[in-house]
Amino acid sequence: MREMGLSRRQQLELEDIYAGLEKAYSQVADELQFSCRGCPDNCCDSYFLHHSYVEWIYLWHGLSELPSRQQQELRQRADCYLSECGRAAERGERPQVMCPLNESGLCLVYQHRLLVCRTHGVPARMRRPDGQVLHFPGCFRCQEIVAARNGGVPEVDRTALLSRLARLERDLRQQHRLEVPRLRLTIAEMLLQGPPRSLL
Ligand code: SF4
Ligand code: SF4
Numbered sequence: 001m002r003e004m005g006l007s008r009r010q011q012l013e014l015e016d017i018y019a020g021l022e023k024a025y026s027q028v029a030d031e032l033q034f035s036c037r038g039c040p041d042n043c044c045d046s047y048f049l050h051h052s053y054v055e056w057i058y059l060w061h062g063l064s065e066l067p068s069r070q071q072q073e074l075r076q077r078a079d080c081y082l083s084e085c086g087r088a089a090e091r092g093e094r095p096q097v098m099c100p101l102n103e104s105g106l107c108l109v110y111q112h113r114l115l116v117c118r119t120h121g122v123p124a125r126m127r128r129p130d131g132q133v134l135h136f137p138g139c140f141r142c143q144e145i146v147a148a149r150n151g152g153v154p155e156v157d158r159t160a161l162l163s164r165l166a167r168l169e170r171d172l173r174q175q176h177r178l179e180v181p182r183l184r185l186t187i188a189e190m191l192l193q194g195p196p197r198s199l200l
């Protein structure tokens with residue numbers, strides 16, 4: 001099994017999607033005068049599953065730049081993370097465990113962090129293929145700002161950018177003839193499993 005990679009075109013497309021999301025995020029954050037500065041919380045302990053090989057590969061672009069000793073430490077942290085998540089699940093709770101890639105409040109792979117890490121915070125909307133529009137209110141601090149505000153609520157429209165990501169993922173899956181079901185992995189699992197591998 002060989003390690004899956006992104007072509008230059010695929011990588012540029014992913015980076016352009018991320019840049020588009022960050023630009024849209026900044027516009028809404030500026031309009032709401034919102035930032036994470038001074039927040040007592042750290043969203044890197046939120047439990048998220050991730051669904052794309054494209055992002056898994058790109059995350060590993062960042063991880064592989066870290067010294068091998070640090071990668072080893074991160075694997076140990078990822079193990080602890082999954083054990084804690086398992087204990088929370090046994091108690092019937094949604095896990096709230098700090099991401100193994102967070103070091104003293106900062107992301108060790110900031111340039112390579114995943115889409116969810118780049119979008120949480122400000123209000124957003126997304127139109128599903130069936131036409132239904134989903135609204136995301138943003139984090140608790142942003143919701144407080146919105147509640148105290150007169151007038152409309154600006155939102156990041158994720159629809160076009162997420163469609164591009166879905167197309168990119170579809171291309172990659174076709175290229176590697178991946179017929180497995182949709183991924184459902186935490187960052188810790190992506191770390192422990194190493195970069196994704198193709199059967200081709
Ligand atoms: S997104 Fe919101 S809750 Fe999370 S760190 Fe930023 S301000 Fe705090
Ligand atoms: S990858 Fe980075 S930004 Fe995302 S949850 Fe982990 S530490 Fe936070």
